[in-house]
Every structure is written in structure tokens, then in C-alpha cells.
Amino acid sequence: MPVGMSAGTPAGAAAGAPAGAAAGNPLLMRSTSRARVVKDVAARVAMWLAALIVLVPVILILYYVAAKGLPTMDWEFLTQPTPYSMRLRGGGFVNGLIGTLLMVVLAAVVSIPLGLLGAIYLVEYGKKGLLAQVIRFFSDVMTGVPSVFVGLFVYTAMVIPFGFGVVMGAASLAIIMLPIVVRSSEEMLKLVPRELKEASYALGAGHWHTISRVVLPAAAPGLTTGTMLAVARAAGETAPLLLTALSAQEIVTRLVGEATASLPVLIYYGARNPFPAGQERAWAGALELLLLVLVFTLLARVASSRNRLWQ
Amino acid sequence: MSEEPAFRVRDLAVSYGSQVALKDVTLDIEPRKIIAIIGPSGCGKSTLIRCFNRMNDLIPGTRVQGQVLYHGQDIYANDVDPVTVRRNVGMVFQRPNPFPKSIKENVAYGARINGYKGNIDELVERSLRGAALWDEVKDNLNRSALALSGGQQQRLCIARAIAVQPDTILMDEPASALDPVATSKIEDLMQELKERYTIIIVTHNMQQAARVSDKAAFLYTEVNEAGTARWGVLVEYDDTSRIFTNPRDKRTDDYISGRFG
Ligand SMILES: Nc1ncnc2c1ncn2[C@@H]1O[C@H](COP(=O)(O)OP(=O)(O)O)[C@@H](O)[C@H]1O
Numbered sequence: 001m002p003v004g005m006s007a008g009t010p011a012g013a014a015a016g017a018p019a020g021a022a023a024g025n026p027l028l029m030r031s032t033s034r035a036r037v038v039k040d041v042a043a044r045v046a047m048w049l050a051a052l053i054v055l056v057p058v059i060l061i062l063y064y065v066a067a068k069g070l071p072t073m074d075w076e077f078l079t080q081p082t083p084y085s086m087r088l089r090g091g092g093f094v095n096g097l098i099g100t101l102l103m104v105v106l107a108a109v110v111s112i113p114l115g116l117l118g119a120i121y122l123v124e125y126g127k128k129g130l131l132a133q134v135i136r137f138f139s140d141v142m143t144g145v146p147s148v149f150v151g152l153f154v155y156t157a158m159v160i161p162f163g164f165g166v167v168m169g170a171a172s173l174a175i176i177m178l179p180i181v182v183r184s185s186e187e188m189l190k191l192v193p194r195e196l197k198e199a200s201y202a203l204g205a206g207h208w209h210t211i212s213r214v215v216l217p218a219a220a221p222g223l224t225t226g227t228m229l230a231v232a233r234a235a236g237e238t239a240p241l242l243l244t245a246l247s248a249q250e251i252v253t254r255l256v257g258e259a260t261a262s263l264p265v266l267i268y269y270g271a272r273n274p275f276p277a278g279q280e281r282a283w284a285g286a287l288e289l290l291l292l293v294l295v296f297t298l299l300a301r302v303a304s305s306r307n308r309l310w311q
Numbered sequence: 312m313s314e315e316p317a318f319r320v321r322d323l324a325v326s327y328g329s330q331v332a333l334k335d336v337t338l339d340i341e342p343r344k345i346i347a348i349i350g351p352s353g354c355g356k357s358t359l360i361r362c363f364n365r366m367n368d369l370i371p372g373t374r375v376q377g378q379v380l381y382h383g384q385d386i387y388a389n390d391v392d393p394v395t396v397r398r399n400v401g402m403v404f405q406r407p408n409p410f411p412k413s414i415k416e417n418v419a420y421g422a423r424i425n426g427y428k429g430n431i432d433e434l435v436e437r438s439l440r441g442a443a444l445w446d447e448v449k450d451n452l453n454r455s456a457l458a459l460s461g462g463q464q465q466r467l468c469i470a471r472a473i474a475v476q477p478d479t480i481l482m483d484e485p486a487s488a489l490d491p492v493a494t495s496k497i498e499d500l501m502q503e504l505k506e507r508y509t510i511i512i513v514t515h516n517m518q519q520a521a522r523v524s525d526k527a528a529f530l531y532t533e534v535n536e537a538g539t540a541r542w543g544v545l546v547e548y549d550d551t552s553r554i555f556t557n558p559r560d561k562r563t564d565d566y567i568s569g570r571f572g
Pocket residue numbers: 327332350351352353354355356357358359370
């Protein structure tokens with residue numbers, strides 16, 4: 001922020017103070033009219049209400065998932081695979097946890113670097129050119145495509161020739177993540193002040209040095225947030241995995257050609273079966289998935305704030 | 312003139328797209344002098360100073376005609392890499408723009424990307440001393456540069472520029488965002504820097520130009536008869552003492568005596 005502004009001019013200080021403080025000075029009193037105070041209070045209350053209304057469903061979901069999931073979530077649940085029958089108690093979702101971790105990590109390893117490079121291309125090289133506009137357009141279209149279509153595409157392209165598997169599931173997740181990473185990263189890279197880039201060029205840095213040493217570090221926190229949004233979205237996808245990874249009761253042993261469980265698909269199967277034991281596991285699975293996304297996000301936040309020195 | 316000029320500018324014209332911003336600029340800049348570029352807002356001072364290190368290349372659609380000879384070599388020739396130019400001609404901007412990195416990494420930035428072989432710590436200390444900032448920051452080299460005051464940030468930007476070991480430093484209104492105390496520190500610093508560097512400074516502030524510079528270039532905006540186009544021209548370029556006491560051109564006289572601008 002501009003340094004000279006912090007001192008605050010007398011007029012600025014008075015405007016922020018209660019109306020009574022300006023009593024006796026007609027010049028300052030005129031600016032805080034009654035109608036303005038009322039409008040200000042009304043706007044404030046409206047914003048607080050809006051924020052509260054947004055928070056209500058989030059808190060209810062968190063509460064409900066925790067209340068229903070915690071009783072079943074024990075060491076056995078975290079470390080054992082799903083029993084062969086929904087009717088049986090015990091067992092857990094470790095097969096789904098491992099499947100989800102494998103697929104999400106694989107999808108992230110492919111889509112995050114690719115999406116980041118794409119965003120760098122859009123902001124630093126393509127700009128308003130034809131190719132850049134085409135990429136932007138199709139990214140937007142891809143973000144809107146229902147994920148089951150992505151599943152069908154991967155089913156046709158990969159599952160029919162090679163069978164179900166982690167790789168197929170990861171491919172569909174990567175396709176879903178890629179446009180999100182591209183577009184959110186583009187927005188973040190655009191926020192890097194031009195002054196910083198100019199400073200770098202003026203010191204004799206080339207284009208790539210400026211991108212890698214100034215633009216990316218400066219944008220890192222925002223890039224992380226956008227990327228984590230994509231990871232969270234992928235971790236919760238169910239429909240494409242039904243078509244590409246299917247599910248299994250055992251822990252996966254091969255990356256290709258073996259049906260693989262994932263947390264969302266296990267939750268889906270558990271939730272729509274009639275037996276209480278299966279349903280309880282689904283609740284615990286939902287809680288596990290929620291915590292997983294939370295841990296991912298927190299780790300990424302810590303990692304990206306580590307190296308940054310924005311005050 | 313005893314010495315070969317650091318820069319010779321010949322018939323320089325700059326346009327942004329179809330709009331001409333600056334025309335007919337011809338001047339020589341002697342080494343190890345402070346040259347002030349003065350003139351009203353929008354007359355092309357920034358445009359001119361950005362020609363000396365090819366910063367205008369970064370703005371799409373900018374066209375530069377004429378010649379800018381740096382120690383005899385045309386920096387706009389086809390085979391010249393602007394990166395090489397900028398390693399020799401440093402720049403300090405109007406708003407301090409340190410990187411969101413530590414003080415040390417700010418100063419070391421140019422050296423690191425240029426593959427500097429020497430001792431980085433020594434370079435950082437030497438550059439910070441050169442920018443009269445060492446005593447204030449020597450115990451906090453790993454702190455964020457953004458925690459410094461505006462005046463300190465600007466001196467850090469100067470340290471960062473001299474760490475690349477240029478022979479010319481361009482300053483585009485380097486003190487216009489600073490308070491008077493910080494401004495006078497920068498001005499004192501400029502007097503020290505001119506022992507080793509050629510300094511070209513844009514300033515809005517007549518007193519500042521009169522105080523610090525050896526020579527001054529006065530730019531002024533010309534308007535075509537229809538009033539549809541305006542561009543900057545170099546009206547007068549002379550010793551600062553002459554510009555401020557006995558200018559040749561009436562427009563210069565009017566401007567420095569505050570009759571317009
Ligand atoms: N990036 C740009 N694109 C188009 N026109 C510009 C750009 N930068 C400056 N100009 C125009 O060029 C003229 C000179 O600008 P500038 O060199 O910034 O003036 P000064 O620094 O003297 O205030 C102005 O009319 C300004 O509007």
C-alpha cells in the first residue's frame with residue numbers, strides 16, 4: 001500500500017469517527033448526514049446476513065457428517081477394506097482411500113503442471129491472440145461439461161480397449177481438473193503487478209526468468225488455492241469413476257486392468273443399499289473424504305505461505 | 312567536450328500504435344553526469360527515458376525510430392539483445408517496486424539471473440552501502456523488503472540496480488512518491504552515485520532538477536492545428552544553470568517560472 005497514505009489526513013480521520021466527534025465543526029458535520037448513516041448500517045446488516053446464510057448449510061453439512069460418521073470411524077475403518085457383504089458390520093474403506101489417493105495424485109501430477117503451463121502461456125505469451133482465445137473458450141466449455149460425459153469419453157477411449165483401472169479413473173479426473181487449473185491460474189497470474197515484472201526486466205532478466213522467479217512466486221498463494229479447488233473437486237467426483245475405475249472390495253494391486261475402489265464410489269454404493277451397516281460405513285467414508293480434502297488444502301496453504309514474504 | 316558521450320540520441324521518435332508520443336529528439340549525454348528530463352505531465356518524459364534501456368519494447372505496438380547510440384553502438388540495431396542493454400543500463404521506477412522477497416534476495420536478484428560468479432554476500436553489502444542503506448538493514452537482511460519504509464524501498468531498488476553493475480542508471484520520478492526527508496536522502500545519494508554512473512532522471516519537481524542535475528532537457532507538448540494530435544518535442548537541452556537562469560526558448564522560461572504546466 002502507498003506509504004504516504006498510512007498517516008491519515010485529519011479529514012479522513014474525522015470521517016471514520018462517530019458523528020459526535022465532529023460536533024462544532026460545520027464543515028465536517030455536513031458530510032455525515034442521517035440518511036447516509038442509515039444506509040451504511042443497512043448495507044452492513046445485509047452483508048452480515050448474507051454471510052450467515054451462506055455459512056448455515058456449510059455448518060449443517062459439517063455437523064451432520066461428523067455426527068453420523070464419527071461413531072463408525074475407528075482404527076478398523078481406516079485400515080481395513082470393505083467386507084464382501086453390505087450387511088456385515090466392521091471393515092472399512094481403506095481400499096477406497098488408497099484408490100482415491102492414487103487417482104487424485106496421478107491426475108494432479110498430470111493436470112497441475114500442464115494447466116499451469118497453459119495458464120502461463122495464456123497470460124505471458126498468447127495474451128489476446130487467436131490461439132489463446134480458443135484455449136480460453138474451450139476451457140470454459142470443458143468446465144461446464146457434466147463429469148459423466150468425461151467418464152463416458154474415457155470409457156470409450158480407454159476402458160473398452162484396456163479395461164477398468166486407476167489410470168483410467170485418473171485420466172477422467174485429470175480432464176475435469178485441467179480447465180479449472182488453467183482458468184483459475186490465469187486469473188491469479190494476471191493479478192501480478194506489472195511493476196514487478198518491469199523491475200525484473202529492468203534488471204536484465206529474460207522472459208522466462210521473470211516468470212519463474214518473480215511472477216510464479218508472487219502468484220503462488222493464489223495458484224495454490226485455485227489448484228486445491230480442482231483437487232477437491234476431483235476427489236469428490238463419483239460419476240466418471242463409476243465408468244472408469246468401477247469399484248472393488250480389495251486393495252488395488254495394478255494400475256491398469258483392475259477395477260479399483262474410490263471413496264466417493266464406496267460412499268455411493270453404501271448410501272443406496274438397504275442395510276444399516278453399509279450406510280454407516282458410507283457416513284464414515286463421507287467424513288473421511290471431507291477430512292482428506294481439508295488436509296490437502298491445509299498442507300498446500302502451509303507450503304505456499306512458507307516461501308512468501310508479502311509482509 | 313572532452314569525453315565520448317555515453318549516449319547519443321539522433322532524431323528519435325516514438326509512437327504507441329498510430330499515436331506519435333515523441334518526435335525529433337536529438338541530444339548527447341556525457342558520462343558521469345546527472346541529466347534531468349523535465350516538462351509538463353504527458354509530454355513524453357517517461358517515453359524518452361524508457362528508450363535508453365529499451366523498456367518500451369515491453370509495450371506491444373510501440374515503435375521507435377531514429378537512433379540511440381550507447382558508447383557508439385545503436386541499441387535498437389537488429390542484432391542487439393535488449394537484455395544486454397538492460398544489464399548495462401539500470402532503472403529505478405516512480406513507485407518503489409521491490410520484489411516480495413527478502414532484502415538480500417532483492418539485491419542479489421540481478422546477479423543470480425546473470426550467473427554471477429563472485430561472492431553474493433559481498434555484492435549485497437557493497438550494493439547496499441552504495442545505496443546508503445546498509446546501516447539501516449544490515450541486521451535484517453533476511454526480512455521482507457516490503458516491511459521497509461517507502462524511502463528505504465526506493466534505496467533498495469537503487470541497490471538492486473547497481474548490483475548488476477551497470478554504467479548508467481535511469482530514474483523515472485524516483486522521489487515523487489516519497490516524503491521530503493526520504494527525497495533528500497535520494498538526492499544526496501545521486502550526488503555520490505554520479506562519481507561512477509551516468510544518471511538520467513525524470514522529475515516533475517523544478518527545484519529538484521535545479522538542485523541535482525548538471526544538464527537539463529526540457530520537453531514540451533505540441534498540438535497539431537486541428538487539435539486532434541499531440542506529441543512531445545525536445546525544446547531545449549543545456550546546462551542546468553543556463554536552463555534555469557537564462558533559457559533560450561520562451562516555453563522553457565514560462566514553464567520553469569511556473570506560468571504553465
Ligand atoms: N503504453 C502507452 N500506450 C499508449 N499511449 C501511451 C502509453 N504510455 C504513454 N502514452 C502516451 O504518451 C504520451 C507521453 O506519455 P509519458 O511518456 O508517460 O509522459 P510523461 O512521463 O511526461 O508524463 C501521453 O500522451 C500518454 O498518454
